[in-house]
Amino acid sequence: MKEFSSSHHPLLQHLFRSEYNKMTAVLCRHFGLQQMQLAEDLVSETFLKAVETWNRSGVPENPAAWLYTVASNKTKDYLKRAKTFETKIAEALKTEEQQETDIFFTEQHISDSQLAMIFAICDPVNSAESQVCLALQALCGFSVEEIANAFLTGKETIKKRLLRARAKLRNDQFKIVSMSDTVIQSRLDVVLTTLYLLFNEGYFSKTYDQMIRKDLCLEAIRLTLILTQHASTNTTSVNALLALMCYQSSRLDARTNDEGETVLFEQQDKGLWDQDLIDKGNYYLVNACSGNEVSKYHLEAGIAYWHIAPENERKWEYILQLYNELIVMEYSAVTALNRTFAFAKVYGYEQGRVEAEKLGLEGNSAYHALLGYLYASTSLSMAVKHYDAAIALVTSAAERRTLLREKELLEKAASQ
Template sequence: MQQTSPIEQTVEHLFRHEWGKLVAALTKLFGVHNLELAEDVVQDTLVKAFEHWKINGVPSNPSGWLYTVARNKAVDVIRQQKRGEEFARSFTHLLQSEYSLVPTIHEQLNEKFVDDDRLRMMFVCCHPSLSPESQVALVLKTLCGFSVTEIAKAFVCSYDTIEKRLYRARQTFREQQVDFELPAADVLDSRLNNVLMAVYLLFNEGYNSTHHENLIRNDLMREAMRLCELICRTKTVEHANSHALMALMCFNASRNNARMDDDGNILLMKQQDRSKWNRALIETGVFHLEESAAGETISKYHLEAGIAYEHARARDYAHTNWHNILSCYNLLQQLYPSPIIALNRAIVIAELHGPKEAIVAIELIEGKETLKNYYLLPAVLGEYHAQIGDHTKAKAYFKEAEGLTHSSAEKKLLKQKEQSLHRR
C-alpha cells in the first residue's frame, strides 16, 4: 500500500485541524448564504499549501501561513464579485468599500476569534429549518472537514443522498437568510443534541475508521474532543450531556495505545495491556462524568460513559463489573431502543451467562434485519458458535463479516479467527 508523504500528512492534519476554523471565520464575513463560497476559499487555500510546500517545504508556522493565504484569497474573491453582492449584514458595507475591505478581512480572519466563530457555526449548522440528518451532515462537512464519502459511510447511506442533503441545507440558508449568530438561549438546548451527535460521529470515525488504512485515527478523535471541550466551556448551554459525551470519549481514547500490536493486529479488550492505558485521560473522563451528574436528565452519553467507566476502573478483564454494565445496557435499551444496543447487550450476556444465552438474545433482537450489512453481527455470531464448537457455522459467519467491513485491520482479525478454526 502506498504510503503518504510527510507533506501530505502535514496537509491532512492541518485540513482536519484548521478547516472548520477557517470556514467559520469566512462564513462570519461572507454570510451563511455564502457558505459554499467560504468552503471554496478554504479548499483553494489548502490546495495552494500542498503545491507550495511540496516545492519549498513546510513553513515554520504552517497555521499562520494558511491564515495569510486565506485572507489574501478572501480579498481577491470579494473584489471579483459584483459590486452589489450581499455578504454578512454587519460586514457588507465594509467589504464593498475598497478603503475598508483589506483591514476588515485582516481584523476578522484572525486566530483569536476562532473558538467563538466555531461555536456559532456549530449551532448555525443545526438550524431548526433543517432535518436532523442534514444538520449533522453539515456539521461534519463544514466544521470537521469530512468528505461527502466519509459522511455517507458514517450515516451508512449513499454519496448522492449526502450531496442532496448538503445542497438542500445551503439552499435553505439562502432562502431563509440565516444569520451567523448564536440562537436565543431558549432554543440553544434543542440544537445541542444534533451538535453532540455530529461530534460523536466524528469521534467514532477516528476510533474505528471505516475507510482509512489506519484503524485508529487520533487526529479525528482529538478534533472531536476539542469541539466537545469548546461546548463544555461555553456558558450559554446546559452542560450535562456535553460533559457525559466528553467523559465517554476520554475513557474510550484512553485505550488507544493498547488496541493494536506492533504488527498491526487488533487486540481485543481481553488481550490489552492495561498498563498502556492513558491514566490521565481516564482521570479527565472521571472529572467530566462527575460534572455530567449536575443535570436533571440521563442521556445515552451518560449511560455509555458509565459502561466505558466500568471498563476503565477494572484492574483487569476478569474483574470487570459485567452486572453494572448490563444494567446500563438494559436502561439504554429501554430509553433508546435500537438493534445495535441490543447486540452490544447480548455481548454482555455472553460474559455473564455464556455464548448459548447470547445467541438466543441475538435471535430475539427486534429489527435485527436492519443489521444485515453491519459486520459486527456475523462477527459476534461467529465467535459464539466457535465457543460452543459449531465450527462450520462459525467459519461461515466470520467469512460473511469479512465481506461486510471496509477496515483492513478488521478483515485481518476475522481471517485469523477463521483460520484458527481450521487448525482445531
C-alpha cells in the same frame, strides 16, 4: 469538503485534514453560508498555493501559520477586487458581529467560529438528520461516504439531503450571528449528536484503511470541551458526552497492534491505557451527575467507565443493566450487539448466541463477528462460518485484516 490528492506532500495531507474546516469556519462566519462556496474555494486555493510553494522552496518553519496568513491575504485580495463586494457582501458585514474586514485565525477566533457555525447550521428549518449531515460535512469535513456510514444509508440519499439542507438555509437568509440562550438550548441536542458521530468515526472508522483516527477523536473532544466553557452549554449531557470521549480515548493506544489490527478488549495491555484521560473522564462524569437528567451519553459514559474500572465481580452485570436502559432509550443495531456481548458475559456464551441470533442481523458484519467469537469455544466450524460471513460484508481494510487474523487462528487450532 474537497478532496486532496494522495500525491501531494504528506504534511499537507495532514494539515488539510486538520485545518481546512477551521479555516472555512472562520471565513463562513465572516461571509455567511450564502458564500460558503467562496470560503471553500479560498481555502482550497490556499492549499494549492502551498503545494506549489513548498515543493519549490521547502516547508516553512510554521506550516499552519503560513496557511492562515495566505488564506487571510487571499481573502483580503478577493474583497478588494470582487465587483460584488459592495452589493452582495458589504451590507452583511455591517452587522455588529462583522464590522471588521480583517480575518483573524487566532486559536480563540477559530474556536468561536466553529462553535458559532455548528449552532447556526443546526437550524430547525431543516430536519434534525439534515442538520447533522450538513454540520458533519461543513464543520467536521466528512465526505459523503463517511456521512452515509454514520447514518447507515446510501450515498445518493446523503447527497440529496445535503443539497436540500444548503438550499433551505440559503433561502432562509442564513447568517452566523449571536443567539439567545433559548435558541442555543433548543439546538444543543443536534450539536451533541454531530460531535458524538464525529468521535465515533475516529474511534472506529469504517471508511479509511486505518481503524482508529485519533485526529477526529481529538477534534471531537476539543469542540465538546469548548461547550463546557460556556455557561449556556455546560449541561450535564455535555459533561456526560465528554466523559464518554475521555474514557474511550484512554484506550486508543491499546486497541490496535503494530499491524493496525484490532486488539480485543480482554487482550489489551492495560499499561497502555492513559490514566490522565481516565481521571478526566471521572471528573466530567461526576459533573454530569449533578442533576436529575439521564441522557444516552450518561448511560454510555457509565458503560465506558465500567470497562476501564478496577476489576469487580459484578462488572458485567452493571454493564448489562446500563445497556438494558440504553436500548430502551434509543435502539440501534450497534447497541443491541454490544448488549448481547455483555449478556453473554453474564449468562454464558451459549445463552449469548441464542440472544444474538434473535436479532436477525444477517446483513451486519459485526453480528457475524460476534457469533464467530461466541462459537469459538464450542464449534470451530460454526465460528469460521460466521467469520467468513463477516469478512464478506466488511468494508474497512483494517477491520478485514482483524477478522482474517481471528479466522486463521481458529483454523490453526482446528488443524492441531
